[in-house]
Amino acid sequence: VPAKPTPVEPELKLQSILGAGNNRLALINGHTFKAGEQAQLKIDDDIVSAKCLEVATRSAVIEINGTQRTLSLP
Numbered sequence: 001v002p003a004k005p006t007p008v009e010p011e012l013k014l015q016s017i018l019g020a021g022n023n024r025l026a027l028i029n030g031h032t033f034k035a036g037e038q039a040q041l042k043i044d045d046d047i048v049s050a051k052c053l054e055v056a057t058r059s060a061v062i063e064i065n066g067t068q069r070t071l072s073l074p
C-alpha cells in the first residue's frame with residue numbers, strides 16, 4: 001500500500017512590521033496585511049488564501065487553509 005504524501009506547509013516569512021498601535025501592518029511574503037485583511041498569496045507554484053488575524057509589535061498571526069500560524073521577526 002503506497003504511503004500518503006505528507007502535506008507540506010506553505011513557506012511563510014514575516015519580513016517586517018510597519019506602523020504602531022492599531023495602525024500596524026505586517027509584510028508577509030511581499031504582501032502588506034493589516035489585521036482582518038484577506039488576500040491571495042503566491043507561494044512556490046500555488047496560490048493560497050491567507051487572512052491576517054493579528055499584527056503585534058514583533059509578530060503576526062495568519063490563517064492559511066484553515067490553520068493558524070504565528071510568524072515572528074528574527
